[in-house]
Amino acid sequence: MSKVVKFGGSSLADAKQFKKVYQIIKEDKERKFVVPSAPGKRFKEDTKVTDLLYKAYRAQNKSEFNATFEEIKERYQDIIDGLKLNISLDEDFEIMKKAFEDQIGEDYAASRGEYLNGKVLAHYLEFQFIDPKDVIFIDEHGNYDIEKTDPILSAALANVENAVIPGFYGSLNDGSGIIKAFSRGGSDVTGSIVAKNGKVDLYENWTDVSGFLIADPRIVKEPDVIETITYKELRELSYMGASVLHENSVFPVRSEGIPINIKNTNHPEDPGTLIVESTCHKPAHVITGIAGTKGFATVMIEKDMMNSEIGFGRKVLEVFEAHDLSFEHMPSGIDTMTIIVNTDEFIDKEQDVLAGLHRAVQPDSIELESDLALIAVVGRGMKASRGTAARVFNALAKENINIKMIDQGSSELNIIIGVRNCYFEPAIKAIYNEFID
Ligand SMILES: Nc1ncnc2c1ncn2[C@@H]1O[C@H](COP(=O)(O)OP(=O)(O)O)[C@@H](O)[C@H]1O
Numbered sequence: 001m002s003k004v005v006k007f008g009g010s011s012l013a014d015a016k017q018f019k020k021v022y023q024i025i026k027e028d029k030e031r032k033f034v035v036p037s038a039p040g041k042r043f044k045e046d047t048k049v050t051d052l053l054y055k056a057y058r059a060q061n062k063s064e065f066n067a068t069f070e071e072i073k074e075r076y077q078d079i080i081d082g083l084k085l086n087i088s089l090d091e092d093f094e095i096m097k098k099a100f101e102d103q104i105g106e107d108y109a110a111s112r113g114e115y116l117n118g119k120v121l122a123h124y125l126e127f128q129f130i131d132p133k134d135v136i137f138i139d140e141h142g143n144y145d146i147e148k149t150d151p152i153l154s155a156a157l158a159n160v161e162n163a164v165i166p167g168f169y170g171s172l173n174d175g176s177g178i179i180k181a182f183s184r185g186g187s188d189v190t191g192s193i194v195a196k197n198g199k200v201d202l203y204e205n206w207t208d209v210s211g212f213l214i215a216d217p218r219i220v221k222e223p224d225v226i227e228t229i230t231y232k233e234l235r236e237l238s239y240m241g242a243s244v245l246h247e248n249s250v251f252p253v254r255s256e257g258i259p260i261n262i263k264n265t266n267h268p269e270d271p272g273t274l275i276v277e278s279t280c281h282k283p284a285h286v287i288t289g290i291a292g293t294k295g296f297a298t299v300m301i302e303k304d305m306m307n308s309e310i311g312f313g314r315k316v317l318e319v320f321e322a323h324d325l326s327f328e329h330m331p332s333g334i335d336t337m338t339i340i341v342n343t344d345e346f347i348d349k350e351q352d353v354l355a356g357l358h359r360a361v362q363p364d365s366i367e368l369e370s371d372l373a374l375i376a377v378v379g380r381g382m383k384a385s386r387g388t389a390a391r392v393f394n395a396l397a398k399e400n401i402n403i404k405m406i407d408q409g410s411s412e413l414n415i416i417i418g419v420r421n422c423y424f425e426p427a428i429k430a431i432y433n434e435f436i437d
């Protein structure tokens with residue numbers, strides 16, 4: 001049996017956390033490959049190193065740049081000193097400084113957090129260091145290039161006893177050697193790619209909570225841990241905002257049937273959450289989890305007899321496509337069609353989109369609102385039980401929360417509800433209390 005272990009930024013925030021990580025790795029020889037993130041927050045108001053790197057790269061003047069760069073250097077020096085390691089990152093910082101000044105690329109800048117942490121961790125563990133720029137290839141949209149990566153990465157891991165492979169980045173897949181990062185939280189994806197190509201039996205994802213929780217612990221106080229969850233359920237929850245695991249981490253391991261175990265670095269004895277393809281384990285509750293995100297906008301298009309106009313939906317969606325906008329949901333009535341989009345992506349393009357829609361489908365009216373939060377109630381147990389939607393609606397009605405949108409897929413794995421941003425937290429609490437005693 002062999003394992004990949006990914007440690008998130010919270011698990012590697014300072015020397016004290018590094019020591020826990022060392023202990024965890026050294027007590028189990030099966031923990032062969034280690035994927036570290038950049039140092040995360042040491043306390044609530046702290047800044048993640050990745051955010052400092054973005055800040056340094058975007059600095060408006062020399063003094064802001066110097067101050068931020070020094071802060072980053074200190075974060076690593078504190079770790080090195082705290083662990084009494086005989087390693088210097090001076091040369092790396094010199095190269096970085098020059099590259100930042102030459103504005104070599106934001107992804108390069110962000111990736112240095114994982115690169116440096118990987119170097120320190122590999123030295124501490126006395127494991128081989130593998131730079132993902134040589135073995136992981138990512139396309140321009142931030143997706144990993146399976147064909148290019150898999151043969152190279154699996155060959156690189158085949159004859160290695162132990163290795164540290166930093167998370168979050170690789171090279172652009174066009175042969176240029178340019179550093180390319182995944183989207184935020186992407187070290188989880190690296191862990192999954194390494195698990196697949198290292199042909200391991202288990203992917204352990206170590207973080208600061210004892211597993212995937214039924215709801216966000218920042219909204220619901222001490223929510224129950226989900227013991228077992230399927231890849232499908234997990235993807236729904238992480239896509240909708242459960243940030244503990246990147247939504248794209250599912251794919252590489254899913255094709256190989258490798259389970260993911262979410263574990264707590266601060267409480268390694270806790271069993272955590274097991275994420276599997278399929279399971280006979282009955283879920284503890286009708287719903288497995290609740291997650292959501294604020295910040296969506298609705299574009300409500302009204303036109304009499306819309307229902308009889310063949311091609312109406314296609315023409316509407318083509319306008320969004322032409323403006324490089326993806327849509328989240330599309331509830332519709334006889335004479336109305338609503339497109340739900342991410343407000344941040346939409347806001348700068350809204351007037352162009354409106355003009356495009358008028359040209360494309362000549363609607364009677366278009367109404368915009370930008371105050372929507374989406375909440376997903378997810379559970380493989382929903383298929384077998386009746387009245388789940390009614391319970392969700394009742395719970396919200398009792399709290400006087402108006403539902404602005406409902407979407408239930410025919411897979412019966414999830415119900416998506418739209419509420420105004422201000423009802424986001426109360427709605428999650430109400431649903432949690434309805435289903436979890
Ligand atoms: N459903 C959930 N279950 C567990 N944690 C969640 C959930 N939703 C949000 N979180 C948050 O995700 C955090 C862990 O993810 P993240 O900050 O990315 O950790 P790491 O630094 O280990 O990568 C938790 O501290 C918690 O606040």
Ligand SMILES: N[C@@H](CC(=O)OP(=O)(O)O)C(=O)O
Pocket residue numbers: 007008009010037038040048050051113167168183184185186187188
């Ligand atoms: N450090 C990167 C990548 C990452 O996955 O970090 P973490 O494991 O701390 O979420 C980020 O902050 O986005």
